[in-house]
Amino acid sequence: MKGLSLNFAVLSTAIMLYMCQATTHLHPLILIPGSGGNQLEARLTAEYKPSNWFCNRWYPLKKETDGWFRLWFDPSIILSPFTKCFADRMMLYYDLDIDDYKNAPGVETRVPNFGSIESLLYLDPHLKHITAYMEPLVKSLEKIGYVEGESLFGAPYDFRYGLAAEGHPSAVGSNFLNDFKHLVENASTLNGGKPVVLLSHSLGGLFVLQLLNRNSISWRQKYVKHFIALSAPWGGTVQQMLTFASGNTLGVPLANPLIVRNEQRSSESNLWLLPSPKVFSQKNKPLVIAQNASYSAYDIAQFFEDIGSPERVYPYKSRILPLVLQNFVAPEVPITCIIGSGVETPDALFYGECGFDEQPEVVYGDGDGTVNMVSLLALEMEWGDNRNQTLKVIKVPGVSHTSILQDGQALEHIVGEINCINSEVSPLFVFSSQ
Numbered sequence: 001m002k003g004l005s006l007n008f009a010v011l012s013t014a015i016m017l018y019m020c021q022a023t024t025h026l027h028p029l030i031l032i033p034g035s036g037g038n039q040l041e042a043r044l045t046a047e048y049k050p051s052n053w054f055c056n057r058w059y060p061l062k063k064e065t066d067g068w069f070r071l072w073f074d075p076s077i078i079l080s081p082f083t084k085c086f087a088d089r090m091m092l093y094y095d096l097d098i099d100d101y102k103n104a105p106g107v108e109t110r111v112p113n114f115g116s117i118e119s120l121l122y123l124d125p126h127l128k129h130i131t132a133y134m135e136p137l138v139k140s141l142e143k144i145g146y147v148e149g150e151s152l153f154g155a156p157y158d159f160r161y162g163l164a165a166e167g168h169p170s171a172v173g174s175n176f177l178n179d180f181k182h183l184v185e186n187a188s189t190l191n192g193g194k195p196v197v198l199l200s201h202s203l204g205g206l207f208v209l210q211l212l213n214r215n216s217i218s219w220r221q222k223y224v225k226h227f228i229a230l231s232a233p234w235g236g237t238v239q240q241m242l243t244f245a246s247g248n249t250l251g252v253p254l255a256n257p258l259i260v261r262n263e264q265r266s267s268e269s270n271l272w273l274l275p276s277p278k279v280f281s282q283k284n285k286p287l288v289i290a291q292n293a294s295y296s297a298y299d300i301a302q303f304f305e306d307i308g309s310p311e312r313v314y315p316y317k318s319r320i321l322p323l324v325l326q327n328f329v330a331p332e333v334p335i336t337c338i339i340g341s342g343v344e345t346p347d348a349l350f351y352g353e354c355g356f357d358e359q360p361e362v363v364y365g366d367g368d369g370t371v372n373m374v375s376l377l378a379l380e381m382e383w384g385d386n387r388n389q390t391l392k393v394i395k396v397p398g399v400s401h402t403s404i405l406q407d408g409q410a411l412e413h414i415v416g417e418i419n420c421i422n423s424e425v426s427p428l429f430v431f432s433s434q
Ligand SMILES: *[C@@H]1O[C@H](CO)[C@@H](O)[C@H](O)[C@H]1NC(C)=O
Pocket: 115, 179, 180, 182, 183, 186
């Protein structure tokens, strides 16, 4: 406890939160981004068939000599002829023969700079101001002594792909978990064997929980000090049903979300983020209300049929549903969830006469603007009584799903938590002394 304990008792809670001093004893830290949170590169092969003249091989003009170019994020996709090219190239296909997802024919993809934070600072390094992602968080980490490549690492991945239930291959997602595992080991070795802190945003948290539970308890205890999950959608979101039904512009100023709807429907990780019946477990609570039917989290397969996307039913039922219906297995690595709250979040969607091509009327509830509160708090619900699992939840009122990476108060909470972890003062001890 390094002699700090006496002082704590006389200080107010607010100060105690940030009381752990910055220290030079740093556990290495790995950042895991959310969906769309890192760059992706593509290259077109001879098999590539453009869907129209604009999407020909010349687009985009700027490529490396070996043909690689940045697929995500490229600002030209906001111009509508190119939005379609982008969507065609981002599309995934489920292949029944191999029971796995793959890229569009003729499109090779890769994630640049695995291991480094380089491709998750900005989505487009030429447009730093408008595409900054983890850059403000990284600045805060550098202030307490973290150094890129020495104590600070990044695990970017192809966020279109997910993971599947046991017995189903998921080549891209499993390769990522394998590289990620080696990165954890390397980061620890580089730092004298200190176990690492994993800091995820959004979808990244779901991958981290799988990484932990797919490795042995002795591996976890040796290599992982703590897992901090920011804005993790443990049980999916109602908003994801909107994305599947009507498309979602993801904050990019696209004229028409229907242009990207097919691409968004094709993504495997998007299936993973649909509301899980385990978490949205009130059977009679409709999440989507349409003219002729309503759908709870138990009715996702019917929902796919009715929105005109029946080809999702099989992969959803076979690969995704058994994965999300599993009990959340406690990895017995200490976890802190930091979440936004009190931001209007889609809770139910009402579709009128025009069906699913129109944007719905939305009824809002509590959450972080994207993820519903019930999903943000799912681990707490699940593990509240599990004495083997240390879990702490920090709510930051008024902070949204992505502003948690930029908001001053949220960053203070994140850095405060990391300082506590590094100074080995148990956060539980700090709280119990108030
Ligand atoms: C881990 O370190 C080894 C040996 O230096 C290197 O070959 C490998 O590429 C590294 N892997 C990762 C994921 O960092």
